[in-house]
Amino acid sequence: MQNLDQFLEFTVEKAVRIMQAKAGSLLLLDQEAGDLYFKVATGDKKEELKRFKIKVGEGIAGMVAQTGEPLLISDVRRDPRWNKDISESIGYQTQSIVCAPMKVGDEIIGVVEIIDRINGTSFVENDLKILTEFGELAAHAIGNARKIVQVDRENRDLKEELAVKYQIVGNSSSIQKIMLEAKKVANSTTSTLILGESGTGKELLARLIHREGLRKDKPLIVLNCAALPESLLEDELFGHEKGAYTGAMNKKIGKFELADQGTLFLDEIAEMSPSMQAKLLRVLQEGIFYRVGGNVPVHVNVRVISATNREILQEIEDGKFREDLYYRLNVVTIEMPPLRERKDDIPLLAEHFIEYFKLERGTPKLIISKEAMEKMLGYSWPGNVRELRNALERAVVMGNGKAVLPDDLPILDPKTKYPGMQVGIPLEDALNEFKKEFIKLNLRNTGGNRSKAATIMGIQRTYLSRLITRFEIKDI
Incomplete structure (x- = not known):
């Protein structure tokens, strides 16, 4: 805003010089109070002027602010709209005045006025045109400054909102240790591999590392490697040139390029095919890649954080994951603990999610009953924090709006056990029977939600x- 103030002062001073006037001023409109106040003033009486305010519709400046039309007054003493109070208060005899509105769109935001020619002659119509252009220039600068301020405010609000949304909640020793390790890693550019079961919060940890690191003001780009087939994954990572293949109508910027100078989080990294692993390794080693269908190298500086829920060392031993890529990604390893190993955090997590759902659904007095909390503490949470959040969300949606009760939670009693297998049946039949019961168990646990059940089962x-x-499972 300091640069804007300097620009507005320069604009008024320039208009005064071009029009060979004694003084000029720029007044902004306070919409709530309905007053014009002096933002910029030149001339011998400029400091005294800044004490005054002008009502909209009052005097020449107030009339221009009210109508949005410029005015040229050759002799103010003969114009009934002239208000001499300010001139008399500061001991200045005004002869002639020209005043133009400042508008942002259809909104009048203020006026700019020039007073008295140095040589004593009156202003003419051409002066009015010149001042109108200066008014438009000043209004444009103010409008742009407002947009910048609004964008900055929205960015700040969004960062605060995201910080809450992607907050890691917990006071247990295991989670505090993880967060301490993450903050240490954040202050470097080291590649980091995050291990942990599905739903433990690996992406949250990656966001924390980025947020606390040297690249926090640069982009964080997230890509789930398991969500795309190999051809689309390559396109997402590296982008493509126009005409690279049928349907490639325009050039596309890939995730690596979008993350330049920032962080790229590759979730489910172990799901990459061997050929994609080789291409990724080359980028990590050389810092360059080629868009699909392109022959011009693209240079990037990207910090890579990756994650997997697989036993990565076993994947290497089985020949499914490249050992050289593992060592490139695994400069530092952080393992997220499953929720069953940090049950002390369940009350904090539950309250955190409930507060969010209370705001979302407009139920400010909603609480978690003691019995429901005991049920959550006694459950093993195979789907980890994600399952806890989903269970509470369903409880809030399906509950009475006053308290989360045990029956609202789509989780089974921890004492529930599978009844066991029969003897005297083939192994394949026994395995199929177990699969059927296991699927039914998870479907009941998720209230019949197949997507959630599939996530829990991996x-x-x-x-x-x-x-x-295949197993003819019905009525879940």
Whole structure:
């Protein structure tokens, strides 16, 4: 805003010089009070002027602010709209005045006025045109400054909102240790590999590392490697040139390029095919890549954070994951603990999620009953924090709006056990029977939600649907 003030002063001073006037001023409109106040003033009486305010509709400046039309007054003493109070108060005899509105769109935001020619002659119509252009220039600068301030405010609000949304909640020793390690790693550019079961908050940890690090003001780009087939994954990572393939109508910027100077978080990294692993390794080693269909190298400086829920060392031993890529990604490893190993955090997490859902659904007095909390503490949470959040969300939606009760939670009694297998049946039949009961158990646990059940079981939803059809599972 300091630069804006300097620009407005320069604009008024320039208008005064060009029009060979004695003084000029720029007044802004206070919409709530309905007053014009002196933002900029030149001339011998400029400091005294800044004490005054002018009502909209009062005097020449007030009339211009009210109508939005410029005015040229050759002799103010003969114009009934002239208000001499300010001139008399500061001991200045005004002869001639020209005043133009400042508008942002259709909104009048103030006026700019020039007073008295140095040589004593009156202003003419051409002076009015010149001042109108200066008014438009000043209004444009103010409008742009407002936009910048608004964008800055929105960015700040968004960062605060995201910090809350992606907050890691917990006071347990295990989670505090993890957060301490993450903050240490954040102050470097070291590649970091995050391990942990599904739903433990690996992405939250990656966001914390970025937020606390040297690149916090640069972009964080997130990509789930398991969500895309190999051809689309390459396109997402590296982008493509126009005409690279049928349907590539325009050039596309990939995730690596979008993350330049920032951070790229690659979730489910172990799901990459061997050929994609080789391409990723080359980028990490050389810092360059080629867009699909392109032959011009693209240079990037990206910090890579990756994550997987697989036993990565076993994947390497089985030949499914490149050992050289593992060592490139695994400069520092942080393992997120499962929720069952930090049950002390369940009350904090539950209250955190409930507060969010209370605001979302407009139920400010909603509480978690003691019995519901005991049920949550006694459950093993195979889907970890994600399952806890989903369970509470369902409880809030399906509950009475006053208290979360045990029956509102889509989780089974921790004492519930699978009844066991029969003897005298083939192994394949026994395995199929177990799969059927296991699927039914998880479907009941998620209230019949196949996507959630598939996530908990660590399989694709489409595969779960095929198993449900195969085993003729109904009425869940």
